[in-house]
Amino acid sequence: MEQQFSSAQLGMWAFLLTEIMFFGGMFGAYTVYRSMYPGAFQSTTHYMNVTLGMANTLVLIASSLTMALAVRSAQVDNQKMLRIMIVLTLFFGFVFLGIKGYEYHEKWVEHLIPGPHFEYNVPNYAHQAQILFFLYFAMTGTHALHMVIGAGLLTYLLIKSYKGSFSSHYYTPVEIIGLYWHFVDIVWIFLFPLLYLIGAHLHA
Amino acid sequence: MTSHQVVPIKVYVAVWAALSILTMTTWQVALIDLGPFNIIAAITIAVVKMLLVVTIFMHVRQADSLTRLYVGAGFLWLVILLGILLCDYLSRSWIPGGQFWPSGPAMIVGG
Amino acid sequence: MSTAIETPRSTETLNYLNTKYGWKSWLFTTDHKRIAILYLISISFFFLLGGIFAMLVRLELATPAGDLFNSDTYNKLFTMHGIVMIFFFLIPSIPATLGNFLIPMMIGAKDLAFPRINLLSWYIYIVAGLIAVGTMAYGGVDTGWTFYPPFSSTYSRTYVVAAAIAVFVSGFSSILTGLNFIVTIHKMRAPGMTFDRLPLFVWAHYATSLIQLLGTPVVAITIALLGLERIFHVGIFDPAIGGDPILFQHLFWFYSHPAVYIMILPGMGVINEIVACFSRKRPFGYPFIAGSSIGIAVLGFLVWGHHMFVTGQSMYASLVFSLLSMAVAVPSAIKVFNWTATMYKGSIRFETPMLYAFGFIGLFTIGGLTGLFLATLATNVHLTDTYFVVAHFHYVMVGGMVLGYLGGLHFWWPKITGRMYPEFWGKLSALIVFVGFNFTFFPQFLAGYAGMPRRYHAYAPEYQVFNVMSTAGASVLGIGFTLPLIYLIWSLFYGPKAPANPWGAKGLEWETSSPPPTYNFDTPPVMNEEAYNYSGDDTGVHVG
Numbered sequence: 001m002e003q004q005f006s007s008a009q010l011g012m013w014a015f016l017l018t019e020i021m022f023f024g025g026m027f028g029a030y031t032v033y034r035s036m037y038p039g040a041f042q043s044t045t046h047y048m049n050v051t052l053g054m055a056n057t058l059v060l061i062a063s064s065l066t067m068a069l070a071v072r073s074a075q076v077d078n079q080k081m082l083r084i085m086i087v088l089t090l091f092f093g094f095v096f097l098g099i100k101g102y103e104y105h106e107k108w109v110e111h112l113i114p115g116p117h118f119e120y121n122v123p124n125y126a127h128q129a130q131i132l133f134f135l136y137f138a139m140t141g142t143h144a145l146h147m148v149i150g151a152g153l154l155t156y157l158l159i160k161s162y163k164g165s166f167s168s169h170y171y172t173p174v175e176i177i178g179l180y181w182h183f184v185d186i187v188w189i190f191l192f193p194l195l196y197l198i199g200a201h202l203h204a
Numbered sequence: 205m206t207s208h209q210v211v212p213i214k215v216y217v218a219v220w221a222a223l224s225i226l227t228m229t230t231w232q233v234a235l236i237d238l239g240p241f242n243i244i245a246a247i248t249i250a251v252v253k254m255l256l257v258v259t260i261f262m263h264v265r266q267a268d269s270l271t272r273l274y275v276g277a278g279f280l281w282l283v284i285l286l287g288i289l290l291c292d293y294l295s296r297s298w299i300p301g302g303q304f305w306p307s308g309p310a311m312i313v314g315g
Numbered sequence: 316m317s318t319a320i321e322t323p324r325s326t327e328t329l330n331y332l333n334t335k336y337g338w339k340s341w342l343f344t345t346d347h348k349r350i351a352i353l354y355l356i357s358i359s360f361f362f363l364l365g366g367i368f369a370m371l372v373r374l375e376l377a378t379p380a381g382d383l384f385n386s387d388t389y390n391k392l393f394t395m396h397g398i399v400m401i402f403f404f405l406i407p408s409i410p411a412t413l414g415n416f417l418i419p420m421m422i423g424a425k426d427l428a429f430p431r432i433n434l435l436s437w438y439i440y441i442v443a444g445l446i447a448v449g450t451m452a453y454g455g456v457d458t459g460w461t462f463y464p465p466f467s468s469t470y471s472r473t474y475v476v477a478a479a480i481a482v483f484v485s486g487f488s489s490i491l492t493g494l495n496f497i498v499t500i501h502k503m504r505a506p507g508m509t510f511d512r513l514p515l516f517v518w519a520h521y522a523t524s525l526i527q528l529l530g531t532p533v534v535a536i537t538i539a540l541l542g543l544e545r546i547f548h549v550g551i552f553d554p555a556i557g558g559d560p561i562l563f564q565h566l567f568w569f570y571s572h573p574a575v576y577i578m579i580l581p582g583m584g585v586i587n588e589i590v591a592c593f594s595r596k597r598p599f600g601y602p603f604i605a606g607s608s609i610g611i612a613v614l615g616f617l618v619w620g621h622h623m624f625v626t627g628q629s630m631y632a633s634l635v636f637s638l639l640s641m642a643v644a645v646p647s648a649i650k651v652f653n654w655t656a657t658m659y660k661g662s663i664r665f666e667t668p669m670l671y672a673f674g675f676i677g678l679f680t681i682g683g684l685t686g687l688f689l690a691t692l693a694t695n696v697h698l699t700d701t702y703f704v705v706a707h708f709h710y711v712m713v714g715g716m717v718l719g720y721l722g723g724l725h726f727w728w729p730k731i732t733g734r735m736y737p738e739f740w741g742k743l744s745a746l747i748v749f750v751g752f753n754f755t756f757f758p759q760f761l762a763g764y765a766g767m768p769r770r771y772h773a774y775a776p777e778y779q780v781f782n783v784m785s786t787a788g789a790s791v792l793g794i795g796f797t798l799p800l801i802y803l804i805w806s807l808f809y810g811p812k813a814p815a816n817p818w819g820a821k822g823l824e825w826e827t828s829s830p831p832p833t834y835n836f837d838t839p840p841v842m843n844e845e846a847y848n849y850s851g852d853d854t855g856v857h858v859g
Contacts, residue, residue: 006268007428007502013271014494014528017278022532024282025566028289029540029551032562035293050231057227065220068211068261075210114549127550127557134549138540175263182261189253192227193246197234201242270501281529284616289565292620292632 005172012176016183019146023187026139030194033131040128042199044136047112049103053196056099057188063092064185070157071178074171082166082174086158089181093151100144104137113137136195143191146184153177209266219260226253330733330830345430346833351416352731353437354407357444359800361403364448366796368396373755373789376782381773389772390457391473397460398478402485403444405716406574409581410527411440411492413723414520416731418496420824420831421514423505423840428498436491443485450477459770461567464552464560468544479542486535489577493527496520505823507842511605514822514846515591515598518605519584522612526573526580529616534570537563561626568619576615578712579679580608582719583650586672589726590654592820593669594661597847600653607646614643624695633692640690647683651676666818667741671722674749678714682707685760700770702781703763706756714752721748721799728803729813733830736810740802748795754788821847 034041070085111119114134120126157177160166166174230249234242259265264275331348341349372392375383384392415433419426427433450456456478458467467475500513500521540551541563550556552563591598598604620628620636654676663669685707688694698704728736762781767774774782816825827836 003502007498009267010271010274010501011429011494011498013274013278014497017274017281018490018494018528018532020278020282021285021529022536024285025533025536025569026540027282028285028533028566029562031286032289032293032559035290036559037557054227054231058224061220061223061227064223064257064261065216068216068219069213072210072213072216115547118549130549131551131557134543134551138543142536179262182257186254186257189257190250193230193234193250197231197246200231200234201237277529281616285533285569288617288620288632289562291635292561292565292629294629295631296629298629298631 005175008172008176009179012179016179019183023139023142026135026142027190030135030139033128033135034198037125037128037131040122040125041132042202043122043125044129044132045197045199046203047107047110048196049106050196050200052099052103053192056096057192059092059096059099060185060188063089063096064182066092067178067181071171071174074166074174075168077168079161079164079166083158083161086154086161090151090154090158093147093154097144097147097151100140107133107137132195139191139195143184143187146187150177150181150184153180211260211263215260219256222256223253328828329832330828331833332733332830334833343434345426345434347415347419347427347430347433348731348831348835350433350437351412354411354415354440357437357441358404358407358412361399361444362408362796365396365399365404366793368392368399370789370793372396373786375772376774377786379774379776379779379782384772386772387457390459390770391455393770394457394459395451395455398447398456398482400712401460401574401578402482403440403447405578405712406485406489407440407492408578408716408720409585409723410496410520410523410577411437413585413720413727414496414516414523414581415492417727417824418499418517418520419503420827420835421517421822422500422503422508423823423836423842424499424503425834425836427495428503429495432491433495436488436495439491440485440488443481443483443488446477446484447481450474450481453477461571462538462541462563463567464541464544464558464563465554468541469548469553469555476542476545479538479545483535483538483542486531489527490531493524493531496524497528500524505840505842508823509842511602512842512846513605515587515601515604515608516581516584519580519587519608522608523577523580525609525612526577526615530570530573530577533566534574537566537570561623561628564623564626565619568622569616572619572622573612573615575708575711576611578716580611582675582679582716582723583608585719585723585726586654586675588820588822589668589672589722590657591847591849592726592818593664593666593672594658595819595849596657596661597845597849598653599656599659600649601846603649604653607649610646611643614639614646618643618690621690621695624692625699637690637692637695641687644683644687651680651683665742667736667738667745668722668726668818670742670745670749671718671725674745674752675715675718675722678710678718678749678752682710682714685710698763700768701763702759702767702769705769706759706763709756709759714756718748718752721745724799724803726818727824728806729817730824730829730831732807732810733813734806734810735813735817736806737802740798744795744798744802747791747798751788751791751793751795755785755792756788758782758784758788821849 066085066088070082070089073079073081073085107113111117112133114130114137118126118130118133120129122129154177157174160173226249230246233245233249236242238245258275264272267275331346341353344350344353371384372389375381375389375392381389415427454474456471456473456475458471458473458475458478462475462479462482500517504513543549544551544553544558550558552558552560554560587598587604618636618640620632621640624633624637654672685703689698689704689707725736725741728734758781762778762785763769765778765781767778767781813829815828817829818825823836823840823842824831826840
């Protein structure tokens with residue numbers, strides 16, 4: 001059992017290594033284009049909804065807390081608390097996705113979706129800003145996809161916990177799905193300042 | 205499995221509070237014009253937040269050295285990717301005509 | 316079919332091949348040995364497919380004029396040859412077949428750490444393979460296997476997105492295999508199997524797996540961004556709307572340069588085992604060979620820019636990349652020196668696997684040294700995109716990895732199938748492959764040095780002599796690759812029964828029966844001696 005736990009843990013960390021590099025490709029593109037087009041990138045902050053970005057960061061941090069507490073509840077064999085914490089984590093996850101969806105809708109209305117209908121009314125910055133919005137959608141979209149997968153995994157945990165599968169002797173899935181969830185949180189911790197706050201001081 | 209150390213609830217809550225406060229801080233700092241230090245401050249705060257999540261929430265503090273090695277390797281490789289990429293882009297403007305873009309790349313810290 | 320299960324023939328001992336029968340017992344198996352067989356069959360198919368494309372390319376190049384195919388068809392042919400051979404043959408070749416089969420046995424485990432993930436990665440590979448085959452059947456893709464934008468993102472009128480999806484999906488198979496190996500090697504070793512007793516084959520696979528974990532996701536996301544750019548016409552790499560095509564090359568080669576080490580390290584691992592066994596000696600400098608595998612994996616991530624010397628990359632970055640590329644020669648040379656030193660004063664036997672090992676060492680050395688020509692900034696400008704490059708990487712990929720793969724396949728064939736292959740035919744085909752290979756690719760060095768560019772279907776008549784030699788050599792090489800296909804299949808039915816350890820080799824995989832039982836060992840093994848303990852030889856094999 002102990003070996004199975006540590007195998008699964010190492011396996012998840014190895015997988016997260018892969019995930020770091022997966023997002024790393026996009027962070028690389030972001031770094032390069034930001035160093036190329038600082039002006040255009042700063043101008044985009046005006047079109048980002050910083051308030052909602054802030055709110056989402058806080059929501060995700062809260063979900064990380066409840067996830068950590070879910071693992072702890074399993075460790076101390078508190079079944080009821082385990083379920084409550086998983087449900088709360090799921091709830092925060094859906095709140096995050098809801099807010100994200102609303103933001104996407106805003107971008108749609110404002111014609112900020114990259115492509116033929118993209119409109120950007122700051123002179124000379126249209127092409128360059130479009131790259132940022134492309135990266136914005138690629139990065140937050142990939143992040144949101146990870147959230148959706150995470151929500152699926154949490155639902156699986158919830159079903160399993162109702163069957164009484166987890167105890168202080170066996171909580172491997174809770175621990176490793178927790179690792180995944182925290183990783184997704186960390187990605188957002190970097191995305192928020194990089195995408196929402198680039199030129200905040202210019203628009204303050 | 206009971207040998208795994210159980211972290212007290214108040215530690216988790218303290219980390220959560222710290223993360224929330226740091227989120228507010230990063231926002232407030234971004235509103236002040238610090239020149240090149242805006243990006244440095246934002247990244248520093250994000251790294252601190254990441255370290256909090258990794259060590260406490262993800263239990264790396266209690267983890268064995270192998271796990272720590274893998275965590276470290278992950279971030280090291282990200283740094284290799286970004287670092288070497290920037291080596292190219294930042295040094296292109298050192299020679300006249302070496303730059304790809306009309307305006308020339310600014311140092312990232314200038315953004 | 317299920318009624319036929321559970322009736323093993325009484326004359327045979329139970330092994331992983333005869334405990335269960337029927338297609339379900341194969342397609343739903345979680346036994347690493349059966350999954351390795353599934354991989355073996357599927358990569359053989361792709362090797363054949365890629366080989367056919369290669370033959371068509373060589374056929375076209377027999378004459379200077381473009382008389383057999385038009386330029387568009389030719390572009391598709393070499394692109395599909397590259398995509399099939401790299402993503403569907405070379406990258407999974409040794410790890411997914413021999414590695415999958417042998418790593419658990421070498422470390423004394425019952426199976427990999429995550430058997431179901433292992434099966435999943437085969438299915439992912441098959442899905443990717445089907446997408447790739449579908450793309451080709453539909454009309455193919457003509458961007459070259461490197462998918463460089465803006466041609467791939469904007470101008471190509473072929474099925475770039477479908478091919479990109481195939482590559483993207485196959486990446487996940489590769490990642491999951493690597494992940495499985497890493498956890499297995501860390502967590503599943505038998506008692507006494509410490510890291511300094513691990514077979515060098517396992518060390519090489521550990522290094523390979525690290526590259527798969529750290530590199531593959533970067534190319535996956537890059538290819539995905541390329542696909543999005545093509546579908547939505549958003550400029551992320553297209554310079555016409557503000558993007559930088561060189562960024563694509565950076566991110567692409569961040570994986571694809573280390574990927575050439577995915578394609579060579581496992582081959583080196585195989586050669587370690589063969590050289591030690593057929594020289595009856597412990598590998599000279601074991602810790603250095605093991606360390607050089609890791610060294611190659613790490614250094615491999617720092618040198619990708621040498622693919623981009625003429626692209627407009629910063630001159631200063633090129634300088635550093637050139638210097639670092641030279642550094643990769645150090646661990647590679649350590650390996651070559653150590654193999655040679657292992658053979659020195661050894662009792663060498665010239666069985667088929669050893670012939671392949673000789674071929675590997677010679678050809679890999681040529682391939683590696685010409686790599687230094689290309690890593691040198693000034694020479695590279697002259698040689699970029701000539702046949703010199705083509706010859707260089709075929710010396711490493713075919714002369715290295717494919718020979719390593721064939722050598723390993725012959726070496727462990729008795730263990731995998733329980734049958735001996737015909738030694739005469741084995742030696743003959745090893746010889747034919749060696750001769751044919753050199754005839755095919757050595758003239759390409761000369762043609763490339765003389766300035767013949769790659770990727771054209773027609774060329775100046777003065778290069779014809781090299782190309783005729785090359786095409787003739789390719790026919791010989793084709794025969795050399797077809798022979799093993801025939802006699803290995805023949806041996807399945809008519810080959811003599813193999814003993815547990817036909818070569819008198821050391822290593823836990825030889826201590827169990829051939830073919831092994833489902834859980835590899837009847838009693839859990841303990842490693843109670845150093846690795847490659849050939850000096851205290853009592854395995855009954857005549858020495859000297």
